[in-house]
Amino acid sequence: MRGDARGEGRGGAGSGVRGWAAARRTILAGLRFTSLRLRLVVVFALVALTAAVSASAIAYWLNREAVLTRTQDAALNDFQQEMRNRAGALPPHPTQSELQHTAGQMARSSQHYSVLLTAENAAGQPVVGNSDLSTFTRDDVPVALRRAVNKEQPITSTNKSASHMYWQRVTDHGTPYLVGGAKVIGGGPTGYMLKSLEPEADDMNSLAWSLGIATGLALIGSALLAQAAATTVLKPVHRLGIGARRLGEGKLDTRLRVSGTDELADLSRTFNSAAASLEKRVADMSAREEASRRFVADMSHELRTPLTAITAVSEVLEEEADTLDPMIQPAVRLVVSETRRLNDLVENLMEVTRFDAGTARLVQDDVDIADQITACVDARAWLDAVELDAERGIMARVDPRRLDVIMANLIGNALKHGGSPVRVSVRVEGAWLAIRVQDHGPGIPQEVLPHVFDRFYKASASRPRSEGSGLGLSIAMENAHIHGGEITAANSSEGGAVFTLRLPRDGVDEETEQQERGAGAASHGRRPAGGAERAGNGDGDPEDV
Structure with a gap:
């Protein structure tokens, strides 16, 4: 008699992994991340969860197969041996009591399974021997398994026996069972065994709970690790954001503290270099613009005195233009016109300098x-x-x-x-x-x-x-x-x-008026005398922003 293992297909672990992958895609598609810290924590958690779930699924599957295969092989080998020794010793046409007695002896095995023996008596009538009529009857044996056991295989060079042992895993009211069947070679009874796999299922449930707890702990640990990593990575980025914002507010002396030699430290150094260059350029431009405004203001003031005298003379000439030589009148009118134009230009320049200096008042x-x-x-x-x-x-x-x-x-x-x-x-x-x-x-x-x-x-x-x-x-x-x-x-x-x-x-109230004057001065690049606007700690050291 030769053992042959034929069992059910297994797709539970694979479908579970596919379901988790689909759920992860749904989560990623549904979330709208607005925080880099949140994204880091979620990515860390998802990676850790994926790794933990994958490792747990693989470990569960491997352990399940190992436990079930070991139990199954032990039970089937023992049953095969019992069939060879005890059922094979029965006469070709045993009585019901002989079958019952042999089934009871076979069920006393250390593997703790129930036995069902079937045969035909001398009259050609079917007889059944059962070690436990309350738990294992012929109806408990799957039809496909009975057909496979009773079907004779052709004898070939590779197949030395017409009968083989077959097995199948079944579930009854939530309890898993192993059902095996074999026929005595050379004629004799057919035997079936039923072994409960509930202890192994309990062990697998305990393993699943353990793996689930381990996965949860791994998820918590990864979240804490991600939080620590995010704090380490985002702190320099946060400082850089504050520094950039203060730089945009005109606080050109803003500098970042540089620590370490990584890429973020290089970024902080680049920021400090750019801020220093910008501060110098703005200071140079402000100095030039201040000098230009001062020149225009001084020039306008200096022109007013001689222009006043010229205006007075031109007015006298305009009054006397009709008494002058006709050849001279056009020149007099041109002088008067250009004097007025120059006077308007000087007045406009004076008004412009007031706006630039922020001294215009309502x-x-x-x-x-x-x-x-x-x-x-x-x-x-x-x-x-x-x-x-x-x-x-x-x-x-x-x-x-x-x-x-x-x-x-x-x-x-x-x-x-x-x-x-x-x-x-x-x-x-x-x-x-x-x-x-x-x-x-x-x-x-x-x-x-x-x-x-x-x-x-x-x-x-x-x-x-x-x-x-x-x-x-x-x-x-x-x-x-x-x-x-x-x-x-x-x-x-x-x-x-x-x-x-x-x-x-x-x-407008006085505060709004001051803001309008300040905005007007700033729009023309005005800065306080002596260089760029200063802000911060005032001592020239880098600020810990």
């Missing part, structure tokens, strides 16, 4: 906007060229002198480049006042629109000595900013350019 008052614009137009004799669309009684808190400068520049620019009539409209938009100045000229070229408020900018580069200094709109914008407002330029769909001034009706 003297606010509640004024009627319609009356203020009418006074501005009347003082410059533009009544015939300007159409005013403004209701009386629209009050706003502004600086009358600075509003006059804004409107004079906007209306004068419209008359100069767009032609009359210039339409000025005043509207109230919630807490804001909107003043639109529209001309009927050709409009502003698209490539010029972004630069109309730049200092000294003129649309035609071929006319550098055209009337005007190129500072009027820039000064108007600065005056709008100090009010907390703005000016926008655009082209109207009806033709012509439209400049829109928006101002808060309630004015």
